[in-house]
Amino acid sequence: MIVELGHFALILALMVAVVQATLPLWGAHRGDRRLMALAGPAAGLQLVLIGGAFAALTWAFVVSDFSLAVVVSNSHTAKPMLYKVSGVWGNHEGSLLLWVLILAIYGAAVAFFGGNLPERLRARVLAVQGMIGVAFMAFLLWTSNPFWRLALPPLDGEDMNPLLQDPGLAFHPPFLYLGYVGLSMAFSFAVAALIEGRVDAAWGRWVRPWTLAAWIFLTIGIALGSWWAYYELGWGGFWFWDPVENASFMPWLLGAALLHSAIVVEKRESLKAWTVLLAIMAFGFSLIGTFIVRSGAITSVHAFASDPARGVFILMILVFFTGGALTLFAARAGAMEARGVFGLVSRESALVANNILLSVSACVVFIGTIWPMVGEWVLGRDLSVGEPFFNAAFTPFAVGLALILPPGAMLAWKRGDLGRSLRGLVPALVLSLALMALGYALQTGRTALGPIGLGLGAWVLFGAITDLWARTGRAGAGGRLARLTRLPRADWGKAAAHSGFGITVFAVAAMLAWKVEDIRVVQLGESFPLGSYEVRLDEVAQVEGPNYTSATATMTVTRAGAVVAVLHPEKRVYPVAGMPTTEAAIDYGFWRDLYLVLGDPQQDGGWAVRSYIEPFANWLWGGSLIMALGGLLSLTDRRYRVAAGARKPVAQGVAAE
Amino acid sequence: MTGASRGWARAPACIVALFLWAAPALAVQPDEILADPVLEARARDISREIRCPVCQGETIDDSNAPISRDLRLIIRERLVAGDSDAEVVDYVVARYGEGILFNPRAEGVNLVLWLAGPVLLLAGIAVALAAGRRRKATDTALTVEEEARLKDILNQ
Numbered sequence: 145m146i147v148e149l150g151h152f153a154l155i156l157a158l159m160v161a162v163v164q165a166t167l168p169l170w171g172a173h174r175g176d177r178r179l180m181a182l183a184g185p186a187a188g189l190q191l192v193l194i195g196g197a198f199a200a201l202t203w204a205f206v207v208s209d210f211s212l213a214v215v216v217s218n219s220h221t222a223k224p225m226l227y228k229v230s231g232v233w234g235n236h237e238g239s240l241l242l243w244v245l246i247l248a249i250y251g252a253a254v255a256f257f258g259g260n261l262p263e264r265l266r267a268r269v270l271a272v273q274g275m276i277g278v279a280f281m282a283f284l285l286w287t288s289n290p291f292w293r294l295a296l297p298p299l300d301g302e303d304m305n306p307l308l309q310d311p312g313l314a315f316h317p318p319f320l321y322l323g324y325v326g327l328s329m330a331f332s333f334a335v336a337a338l339i340e341g342r343v344d345a346a347w348g349r350w351v352r353p354w355t356l357a358a359w360i361f362l363t364i365g366i367a368l369g370s371w372w373a374y375y376e377l378g379w380g381g382f383w384f385w386d387p388v389e390n391a392s393f394m395p396w397l398l399g400a401a402l403l404h405s406a407i408v409v410e411k412r413e414s415l416k417a418w419t420v421l422l423a424i425m426a427f428g429f430s431l432i433g434t435f436i437v438r439s440g441a442i443t444s445v446h447a448f449a450s451d452p453a454r455g456v457f458i459l460m461i462l463v464f465f466t467g468g469a470l471t472l473f474a475a476r477a478g479a480m481e482a483r484g485v486f487g488l489v490s491r492e493s494a495l496v497a498n499n500i501l502l503s504v505s506a507c508v509v510f511i512g513t514i515w516p517m518v519g520e521w522v523l524g525r526d527l528s529v530g531e532p533f534f535n536a537a538f539t540p541f542a543v544g545l546a547l548i549l550p551p552g553a554m555l556a557w558k559r560g561d562l563g564r565s566l567r568g569l570v571p572a573l574v575l576s577l578a579l580m581a582l583g584y585a586l587q588t589g590r591t592a593l594g595p596i597g598l599g600l601g602a603w604v605l606f607g608a609i610t611d612l613w614a615r616t617g618r619a620g621a622g623g624r625l626a627r628l629t630r631l632p633r634a635d636w637g638k639a640a641a642h643s644g645f646g647i648t649v650f651a652v653a654a655m656l657a658w659k660v661e662d663i664r665v666v667q668l669g670e671s672f673p674l675g676s677y678e679v680r681l682d683e684v685a686q687v688e689g690p691n692y693t694s695a696t697a698t699m700t701v702t703r704a705g706a707v708v709a710v711l712h713p714e715k716r717v718y719p720v721a722g723m724p725t726t727e728a729a730i731d732y733g734f735w736r737d738l739y740l741v742l743g744d745p746q747q748d749g750g751w752a753v754r755s756y757i758e759p760f761a762n763w764l765w766g767g768s769l770i771m772a773l774g775g776l777l778s779l780t781d782r783r784y785r786v787a788a789g790a791r792k793p794v795a796q797g798v799a800a801e
Numbered sequence: 802m803t804g805a806s807r808g809w810a811r812a813p814a815c816i817v818a819l820f821l822w823a824a825p826a827l828a829v830q831p832d833e834i835l836a837d838p839v840l841e842a843r844a845r846d847i848s849r850e851i852r853c854p855v856c857q858g859e860t861i862d863d864s865n866a867p868i869s870r871d872l873r874l875i876i877r878e879r880l881v882a883g884d885s886d887a888e889v890v891d892y893v894v895a896r897y898g899e900g901i902l903f904n905p906r907a908e909g910v911n912l913v914l915w916l917a918g919p920v921l922l923l924a925g926i927a928v929a930l931a932a933g934r935r936r937k938a939t940d941t942a943l944t945v946e947e948e949a950r951l952k953d954i955l956n957q
Contacts, residue, residue: 377863379828379863381863384858384859384863386858387858486933488933493929493933496929497929500922500925500926500929501922503925504918504921504922504925505918507917507918507921508917508918508921511913511914511917512914515905515914516900519900523910525899525900525910526898526899526900527899527900527905527911528852528900528901528902528903528905529903529905529914530850530852530858530860530903530904531849531860531903532849532850532903532904533903533904533905533914536904537915537918540918541918541922663829663830663831663834664831664834665831665832743830743831744830746831752830752831754828754829
């Protein structure tokens with residue numbers, strides 16, 4: 145009964161979305177305030193209904209209602225409760241319901257927080273959100289209905305893919321979806337502005353927080369996914385340029401570009417048409433990502449739903465929204481005349497360079513991702529594109545970004561002085577070159593990747609600190625320190641996000657360049673050297689888990705005789721899913737992770753063991769987290785809290801402007 | 802296990818796959834590693850560019866599939882026999898097709914893939930510069946108005 149109520153609520157939500165997508169739009173066109181006022185309550189009602197549907201499905205998973213097809217194929221009575229709940233979105237149908245739920249949350253957030261938006265803009269934004277809702281709920285109900293009952297319910301379920309039964313992965317999809325779907329807000333604002341034919345500084349200020357929020361969620365989601373791959377897949381890799389990873393990375397790149405260009409719209413009323421285009425493309429790439437993941441058109445380890453009917457439906461959604469918005473853009477872009485002018489050397493130009501690098505790199509990732517599909521469908525050839533290509537084709541853009549970031553971030557608006565920004569950065573430059581030389585001197589390998597990554601990361605990090613310090617003016621050190629604490633949070637956010645980027649760049653290079661690997665057969669009681677450590681295999685025991693059995697090893701890591709860690713890598717077998725997995729044991733450290741993996745038992749009684757030293761692994765997740773934190777700081781800047789609706793920023797309390 | 806699977810490396814891959822499918826193994830196994838570290842490093846470098854034929858998204862270096870193990874062993878055999886890296890790759894491509902290369906060769910249509918980045922970058926810079934020049938043209942036109950306003954303000 146509860147399941148039917150959920151199903152019914154979802155159908156009702158679709159009806160409400162149809163109303164929300166049409167009447168307010170007509171009202172905005174005709175100037176009818178009653179019709180426009182319909183949008184807010186409709187968005188709220190949609191959230192309630194979809195929330196109800198989602199709760200019903202969650203309930204079905206929690207009580208293991210095996211009369212539901214999705215529950216049977218993705219759950220099992222013996223599965224731990226956390227994964228029963230995360231199982232709701234660990235499958236195609238449920239994850240789409242989550243997608244729609246998040247869309248409704250954003251829609252209701254506009255209705256709730258958007259009181260200071262002009263009436264028409266608000267009605268139009270909500271109407272566009274309604275259209276997206278209609279498309280996806282129709283997709284859900286017609287091709288991927290999670291509430292489908294089975295005539296003959298089985299006694300127990302088929303269990304979820306054991307790789308997905310993991311806390312990191314339980315929360316990875318919701319964050320990614322919060323990001324993907326959050327970009328729909330930028331899209332709706334862009335389309336509403338195109339219908340309206342007006343983009344101004346206020347529009348830039350309304351769009352930026354939504355984009356920022358979406359980008360923060362994407363950053364966390366991608367970092368979680370990468371962290372999961374690192375500890376779960378068992379060889380310490382963190383990024384594989386898999387189509388599904390690329391699907392989340394492209395919107396992240398374009399979202400980052402959009403964040404930066406929206407600043408130019410907000411502060412300088414320039415780059416308007418480009419920003420609108422970017423907002424359309426960022427959401428377009430989210431839809432492409434959904435298409436890639438959900439259609440299975442590009443074969444990938446992640447594609448757990450491959451159904452051509454679904455693929456065609458999403459492709460139609462993609463063509464309708466992106467195509468429609470781009471047509472509207474072509475018709476209206478001319479109306480968006482730039483007000484602010486700027487010279488070749490200026491903050492605006494630096495942000496344009498940032499945008500070119502970010503969006504071209506997103507295009508490179510896109511072409512690389514679809515190239516196998518082009519090969520198969522157009523050229524009739526079997527082609528693959530993977531890590532070596534992406535590393536070669538993407539890295540120059542990342543390097544370019546890191547190089548221009550510190551001077552660009554310090555240039556003045558409108559007309560800057562490159563010499564002056566560079567002079568301020570001399571200490572940062574010297575320090576990073578020194579670190580680079582140090583890295584080169586300390587390393588034993590011949591690769592230049594490590595030192596270059598260290599130098600670049602340090603350059604960005606120290607550049608961000610220099611930038612923040614320069615914002616405190618010219619008074620004595622005491623006065624400047626006092627001023628530092630009074631800087632707007634947006635300045636701190638900028639510094640933090642840029643520092644996080646620098647740390648991430650360094651960590652990626654360090655992990656690729658300085659990783660130590662050892663693969664060997666070890667007898668019980670035997671030790672072997674790993675870098676400056678000694679690792680001993682003490683014993684291997686059979687252990688029973690809730691829904692798996694495991695061979696659990698006890699391994700002691702020592703350094704100069706002192707015990708560093710006792711680790712328990714496992715080899716698990718999940719009998720219901722019939723799948724073995726490896727659970728690496730990791731000793732997390734500030735400078736390095738020790739990463740041990742237990743392999744197969746050998747005929748002579750030994751075990752295959754793979755061990756790694758992963759240098760600076762935590763810096764990668766830390767860097768991403770600092771990036772996200774920077775975004776969060778910017779998001780809480782007082783100009784969004786206090787003056788979100790005002791055309792001019794409130795000047796009080798901002799000492800350093 | 803060691804001796805037997807070495808022998809299987811010469812059997813057709815699909816048969817090996819059938820036999821080993823029941824017992825999935827981890828990626829590179831201890832018994833595969835060559836005694837010569839230089840040859841082993843070359844083998845690892847090559848395996849990072851070869852796709853596992855049955856799992857699409859993984860290199861044979863990362864993959865647990867038996868066929869990947871088979872490919873890793875073939876690569877090492879060729880290297881021990883004295884082939885150059887390019888010869889080894891050619892050998893594998895001749896048997897499994899170009900789809901096995903994760904790094905598509907920069908020739909023919911694949912040039913589109915390889916040149917897309919640089920070409921788009923140049924196009925982006927060109928568009929930005931052209932837009933900047935247009936903006937500058939309006940810049941000078943505007944300064945006249947601005948000068949008039951400036952005079953007004955100064956006269957006050």
